[in-house]
Amino acid sequence: MTAANDGGHAAQVLRSRPDAIPFVSNDESGASGAGLAGTVKKRRSRLAAFKQRNIYVGGAIVLAVVLVALLAPVLAPRGPQDTDYGARLKPPSREHLLGTDNLGKDTLSRVMYGARIDLRVGILCVLTPFVVGLALGCLTGYYGGRIDSVLMRLLDVVQAFPFLILVIAIVAVLGPGLRNMYIAVALVAWVTYARLIRGEILVAKHREYVEAARAMGMRDRRVIGRHILPNVISSAVVYAMADIILYIVLAASLSYLGLGAPPPEPEWGALISEGRGFMATAWWLSFFPGLAIVITGIGFSLLGDGLADALRPSRR
């Protein structure tokens, strides 16, 4: 019952600022003003159940991908670099469920090992921007003044660049490779988090509970850490969930351009890229690694959506 109402409330809050959260399903909500209270309630509880399902399904997919990544050496039928010259460019079959490449490497095994690389990339890419953006967003949002205006100018400048192009340009000068991609992403992506958190703090700092905390004579650090942050962090967490898949796609794209993981690595983008050369004869080489990205992406999107709904109500 409470959960049902919260679900509706969350949807409403989200709808009021759809720009902040990319993968949010802002439907139903309280839009249906007409109708008996009973039907509304029933609808809402059904909606809440649906949103719960998002968390479970998304979580299950993500968990499965994580398990595959962790257990790849056990689960994969072969090693990621094991060649078998007797079975080159074989289509999917009982023996090679997802086919083989031009060196007889098993696609399934390579995709499974690829999960290790891509998940790590996604998470590492989000981590630094998240922490840096959070810190700077807190600082400037809470104190305002000159640091704030300087930071805002900087955000405007960085965001004037197309994200992908700036990342590519930085990787280009630093040299190809995933490590340099982390650096490039860290240099560029913190702006989104800083803007997001700053916006949330600007709203939160005038709330009664913050004023009460201040009136009680608490130090700024405690006010931010104990009272503001827990209330504003959820949107950043939700954003980060959705961001993970964007970085996996980014890493794949950079590998495709030859700027990410070097060729023998079974990174998903690199696998798709390898397959491009054989697309007329061996479609499976490009298809399945891409499918892995899509499945992982759906998992994180659903999880992000579900978390958005589950976390939001706690702000009141």
Add this chain to the structure above:
Amino acid sequence: MVPVLIGVTIIVFVLIHLIPGDPALSMLGIHARPEAVTALRHNLGLDKPLWEQYAIYLGNLVQLDLGDSIKYKQSVASLIPKRMTVSLLLIAYATVLTVAISLPLGIMAALKKNSIFDQIVRSLLMVTMVMPAFWIGILFLIFFSIKLGLFPVSGYGEGALDHLHHLFLPALTIALSIAPILVRSLRGSILEAMSADYVRTARAKGIGEQVVVTAHVLRNALIPAVTLLGLSVGYLMGSTVIVERVFSLPGAGALLVDSISARDYPVVQSMTLIFAALVILVNLLTDLAYSFLDPRVRLG
């Protein structure tokens, strides 16, 4: 806008100084003769103090001098127009397709809220949203170009119609990666407009549902969609870099990627700058369009 532009030039300027070690040596390769490296270093002005280098860089920019390409042995400014034409055509084409896909889908999904159609559209969008553009591109190539032979595998073609034929799959690839965001926003803003007071008033006056939707709901719901489309131009440009590569198009994005592997940093630098300048320009145009579409907004 001007401070942002200046900031952008600073970042682009700093970019070349991020190169580990000596940029001149890095561009020419380790086997280059020392005299050549010194000459290039001098040519690029790398032996001057940093602020002076930046002043020279800005001065050159004002005169549209973007430096010389190392790979093509000609001025960067002369390389760009031809490449940019391809990319701009691709971007415009992709934008048209994006609108052609999103508008009907968004409207239908909102009007038939929670119907099977709405559910299918939204599930499909969740899938297309996480599909890497180059993967869609390769699948299109495999299916439409190789299996069905409907479209060319690569290249740009000759003449306007041929261009449109060649660019269809690339443009569709880009459109598919942007449409989800637009449909989602459109659907949301239509639903919001539907529950607004002025719509209730219009209905109460006895206006037909069709007029209510077109004249009252859409007129208001399209405004955020236009803004969003304007804001996604940066994303669009990022996609061209990859999609041009997949479909072997001789565009500006491909020039950027080729220059990276050739360590042709003046071109990398200039392309980054131009893409950013384009984004700033489009954002400005979006703001203008916004005030044009919504009489309540007036730019001060």
